[in-house]
Amino acid sequence: MSCNANPVVRPIDHLAECGADNAPALLLRGGTLNHKDLRERVARLAGWLKSQISEPGARVASWAAKGELTCLMPLAAARAGLVHVPINPLLKRTQVAHIVHDSGTRMLLGTPSRLTSLEPGDCPADCLVMAEDEALAAAMYSQPLGPSDSDPDALAAILYTSGSTGKPKGVMLSNANMWLGADSVADYLGLADDDVTLAVLPLSFDYGQNQLFSTWYAGGCVVPLDYLTPRDVVKAVERHRVTTLAAVPPLWVQLTELDWPTEVAANLRRLTNSGGALTIELVRKLRGLFPAARLFPMYGLTEAFRSTYLDPALVDSHPTSMGKAIPHAEILVIDDHGQVTADDAEGELVHCGPLVAQGYWQDPVRTAERFKPAPAASSYGGMAVWSGDRVRRDAEGLLYFVGRRDAMIKSAGNRISPQEIEEAALASGLVAEAVALGIPDARLGQAVHLIARPLAGISGFEEELPRILLQQLPNFMQPKVIHWREAMPISPNGKIDRTGLYQELAA
Template identity: 55%
Template structure:
């Protein structure tokens, strides 16, 4: 693990850039680092005053639920500067999920736009939770006057700065508790291995309630660069924004990259791009090839991580063509271990569970001691200095080259006729045929086999859907061993996605189980 940089409270990020350099570009507003620091201080002062009127204690939670504007971009810094904890709520969530997050977090203030506030019903917002239209955060009012800006805080590194709610693919969303150190060092780590500097302009497309979505802002500011947040409605909006703002850094998740690589990109949009970064799932080899062909001069960073430990590994872009299936090596400041079922650390050629330790590991789940105890446990025997670790539930293999390779979620592994099958391997094979745009493999209960493989897929090109449906089974039969062959392929026009843009595997799994139940009973 590399030497840690000097640690600072998260709200010191506006001090990282040169005062007159542009820090933030919004639809109707541009802020320099000096102006951003001032606005963060004023917003923090208003929040503290509002909290004092209502008797808030330090650590009170403040939620935001709005598009990427001044409130959602500055609250992650202003709330901790005021001594409070920010709870960002994904823009795409509906009232039921929002109501759960407000209740679970115990938020005392919700800042949102008028349309979203009006969508909430009686009882969705707890009685103790006040609401502000997002304009109230910046316009003086009787109960929200203008104050001198609060100076940068002196918060300790272990103090809670944010609670990020997971997408809830299993059960209700859980709040992951993130400290100042978690977020500050995450910004430092990404800025370091991406080699960002003050000339970089990062297009922030990912949701700000997503860990890497927030980090787009933080790592850009840590490097003294410019963040350009956008809420895109269609993929073409991203292409337009890249060209308009001279974007050098663009992050996405695999479904978004699939959409973007299908777009017509002008040289004006391609030319400034220096780096592409991926998170939220592995890129298929086919998609990597298409991205490299579309953006030959941009370095492609494939990352792996989870909200409970932020990013964990990245693959050196120089290896992306040679080792497209690898998740690489640990990012700066992360301690990563592969632990076999017998508790021993894996060596080259061996497989085990990926375990994350070090200062990027979150503090646990908000008000959920049982879930925290299950996931956040002691570091494995033989580990380094860390004593707390998050056990990912992901299986990886250490290759003979020393790189790590993702095998699959342990709870998603398919067990058929005594064989352990990685869904990732089947998905990669389907993608490699060129017939499939997106796909997800699952195990469905079977009396004889234990489980059989089912594949949910969309065709690479709509006009060739019949061709894909006719040819894919035969092509997979040539690529995969018999026990890995899908029993059935379920074709869809589009695969469902969750709140962060990832494929919604929980929904697809539930649909398959429902289909299987109906099919078994003879009702289909």
């Protein structure tokens, strides 16, 4: 089945049916699976999952590095009528425990080293915990399941993302959300069946997951890579003749600092960026290093997958633009009165259309804050995602980012909740008050800075707090700097003056 030639909305597991039998689909450490192999592995894993959990809509989670399990689970779980919950392998047991309990996970599959870090009570009592190798071995002997006939609007995945306050929240994605996302990206990137995508981004995020979906939709091949150093990326591009590379700004910065052999750089047909804006200088470096590659700056949010992309033909002339709406998305800039703004006037970016997610899992309060009726000007109507991001639209229809309304920290492509870091610091028993901020950083986009006031009478806190945070938080949440204060500044409303602290540290 050529999915590019027949863009009917289907259940997400049908992506396994898109490529030609003998064409490569997934390059793993143990060898390459062609698209026929991919279909068989997805079918057997789905059959095994259904034999273990017969309840439709039950949640199954994966917590492992990139490999066969994490690549196949999004399709196999959906085919079995289950809901996949991919967990970032960088998270530690505290965050994982929250996710599996919040989602009501019935099965957790992962690498043994991660699973052994869990403690009693971290998983629900009815949750089956199993090592990924054991699950894959059992699946090889299971009865295969053919392509599903699930409702395209049925819930297929819950992706957990940090909020500006509180613990990670689960974004609910339907089959249609993910299928149309694959169709959209394969379309505007111009992916083809001879493309090879190097999947360096985490598969627990929408941007990372779509590396799989859009490539398989086009009938191409994915090479998963958990890299240790940026040079590993260069070597992989050379070894596998990679044509497509998706990354976030901090990785692009590191990659532009390396020597790229001309013939290796020439392999790349397209570069895509999201998770933060590219600077004009970084655009210049990328264009110089990869003159044959088309550069796609993009903007997205998990609640609506992706919203805009900039046509590569406009990158040199409009390097700071977010571009225009991707296929299947309607993007409106709305003023404080609910009306579409005039050209060059600032407003809120509102995303309408079939890529809009189904809300936050079991969280009607936060769902109501972000998912609201579409503006009257929308041609789609229904529910829309009100992003909270301030943008402007010029006379050509190109969008430009102005600022972020919430307090989210974006560091190395990760969206980080300040409150999670603050709560971990307070829970240490060393800190009376804590504020986490994202301070502009040339390499990370934003670096995490923690401002803390120690509890009276406590000694050794300067050495002890970093050690505790290293145990409790994943690496990407670790403060780059901890600033100790005898007193916190107070704003006129009686709260800690976060704005003043930010201005002081960012100066």
